[in-house]
Amino acid sequence: MTTTRALLPDDRDAWQTLWRGYLEFYETELPAAQDDLTWNRLLDPQFPIHGAVAVDDDGHAVGIVHWLTHAATWAAEPYCYLEDLxxxxxxxxxxxxxxxxxxVAGWAREHGSPKVYWLTQQHNATARTLYDKVATDTGYVHYQIGLGA
Incomplete structure (x- = not known):
């Protein structure tokens, strides 16, 4: 049975392996310094990004999720954005x-968020099969402007 919990400092190696798998899936390369920055942000209670890990019966990490909240113009309470899964x-x-x-939904509910939302690529059929079961496809199309680093 899979259990989920907040990331702990001892999870770094397992998180790193899963994080790198996630980046590889999305054909993205980030410098090691960004990994360090992201990890430190996830563990910093003063930083508004949160993380959790899923562990199997043997205690091995088998999944990660990261999320954040932000103010919204359509609600008094902050929305919860699930950024990485x-x-x-x-x-x-x-x-x-x-x-x-x-x-993430439980955390958001406890913190008064009216919704959790996320993005995925259209061709990510495996994930979308799950998402269609647990959430509503809003029909929105995502655009962005890259501004360089």
Missing amino acids: FVDPAVRGGGTGRALIAH
Whole structure:
């Protein structure tokens, strides 16, 4: 059975492996300094990014999720944005992704957020099969302007 919990300092190596798998899936390369920055932000209670890990019965990390909240113009309370979700391919289809989404939704509910939302690529059929079961496809199309670093 998969359980979820907040990331702990001892999770760094397991998180790093899953994080790198996530970046590889999205064909993205980030410098090691960004990994360090992201990890430190996830553990800093003063920083508004949060993280959780899913662990199997043997205590091995099999998935990660990161989220943040932000003010909204359509609600008094902040919205919760689920930014990153990754499940080890070896355990996909076993409820880990659903458990991580539920973890974020529970956290958001406890913190007064009226909704959790996220983005995914259109061709991410495996993930979208789950998302269609646990959330509503809003039909919005995502655009962005890259401004360089």
